[in-house]
Amino acid sequence: MKTPFVTLEQVEELVKEYPTPFHLYDEKGIRENARKLKEAFSWNKGFREYFAVKATPNPFLLKILQEEGCGTDCSSMTELMMSEALGFQNKDIMFSSNVTPEEEYVKAKELGAFINLDDFTHIEFLERTCGIPETIFCRYNPGGFFKLGTDIMDNPGDAKYGFTKEQLIEGFKILKSKGVKNFGIHSFLASNTVTNEYYPMLAKVLFELAVEVKEKTGADIKYINLSGGVGIPYKPDQEGNDIMEIGIGVKKAFEEILVPNGMGDVSIFTELGRFMLAPYGCLVTKVIHQKHIYKEYIGVDACAVNLMRPAIYGAYHHISVLGKEDAACDFKYDVTGSLCENNDKFAIDRMLPKINIGDYLVIHDTGAHGFAMGYNYNGKLKSAEVLLKEDGSAQLIRRKETPEDYFATFDFCDILKDVKY
Structure with missing residues (x-):
């Protein structure tokens, strides 16, 4: 059993200032x-x-x-x-x-x-x-x-x-x-x-x-x-x-x-x-969709841009549903992101507690080779990194990327200066 180093109550406070997804460190x-x-x-x-x-x-x-x-x-x-x-x-x-x-x-x-x-x-x-x-x-x-x-x-x-x-x-x-x-x-x-x-x-x-x-x-x-x-x-x-x-x-x-x-x-x-x-880093993400076709899918607001190890290696990362740590894992899901690639999955056929839209998931053990391997495919932007300090407070240690960051390396940035997003 893997226990998150952060609680649902802590995450509910964190997201008021740092919207999901974000990497959190202990x-x-x-x-x-x-x-x-x-x-x-x-x-x-x-x-x-x-x-x-x-x-x-x-x-x-x-x-x-x-x-x-x-x-x-x-x-x-x-x-x-x-x-x-x-x-x-x-x-x-x-x-x-x-x-x-x-x-x-x-x-x-x-x-x-x-x-x-x-x-x-x-x-x-x-x-x-x-x-x-x-x-x-x-x-x-x-x-x-x-x-x-x-x-x-x-x-x-x-x-x-x-x-x-x-x-x-x-x-x-x-x-x-x-x-x-x-x-x-x-x-x-x-x-x-x-x-x-x-x-x-x-x-x-x-x-x-x-x-x-x-x-x-x-x-x-x-x-x-x-x-x-x-x-x-x-x-x-x-x-x-x-x-x-x-x-x-x-x-x-x-x-x-x-x-x-x-x-x-x-x-x-x-x-x-x-x-x-x-072990001292995790990816915190929110459930935003469910899909019921040939399998049961849980769609979250993170994707392989935030953690690509499962997509490229089939690497296992344990997932906790915050607030449901002690609930029975009797539902089988694929947990997916939004990239236009079918390998954009954090878990395949994973037994988890019943998940509802709005639940927060902790994807464990992302403190190394997690954020570092991120990229910008599909124009996705890298997430923030937040430090959970020893005294219980939180500190933003890398802000999330913005569209301005994404466009900054183009020579024709002036064309985009009036675009609203």
Whole structure:
């Protein structure tokens, strides 16, 4: 059973000022989760979380994470600019990009960010573009399939990211000859894992790799970045990760592999996005239509523009009908938006309480890769983002888009200036 962090009474007050749909975030939950992650890795004196900005690029939320000691993981120019504007600087920023334009490397170098190279050919590209810094990370791709138990399988060999092991070893030799003094290794093998075994297994792979690379290159490996991949239980019957157990598992691998090889001072980094924020955000939407044809449809005022994961992945997001949390789920519905696409559905054949027009729905776990993936198909406008603060008050942290925003990039804006809407 998933319980919303907001009540019907709270939403009825919120909508007086912020009409649906809107994304709502829970400040208390965000802060508590960040502190728990930090505690789980407190055994490593250099540990730091670099929040994946792409998951939830909102400056108010980044500021909360900054206050909790997190850095930012950026993948584009605008994410670097946002981090800079918020006061993240130097080693507060990890720049992990691929197919990277010159100007983005230049910006990252100007900021003094950690640069994480995605490809062997980027060594020469970076040197020609802006020069090679004294500290550099390289992303490792082990190839083949990554399998963990019966549930987790991914295919690094089909991913566009990273160096092969041979390229990594040769790359470290080249970078060392060009003046690099401090090295980091980064890898990402699987997405949204709901198991306490993923990070420890990834850590073992990277720790053993670090020992081998150090032996073969003499590189001083200061950092190992476990990246993201620790997921959340989107379905109510799933058991979530225990970050404390995960921290213990990584510590065990650290003490078994790195410490005996004289690498006990290596700092561990993470780049979590979904784990950090997804459960602490939801999409609040209002039922505006019902349709009775071959199936029963519930039409809401949100659509895939506001949350596209169900449309593109068939991803499950739990839905609560506010005020009916304890009611029997004995009605089967498709919950849909208004786009001219049949995949614009938040749920298909979902058992829910009886829904009436005017009911408010909470679509859970949208705090990461929710608003961030929005778009403007059908001329739809992105919704507002609202923060439910620790003291119970609400703060608008991104206003909803307006038609003026949508038209602003057209050269013929003057033609539209007198249009009424």
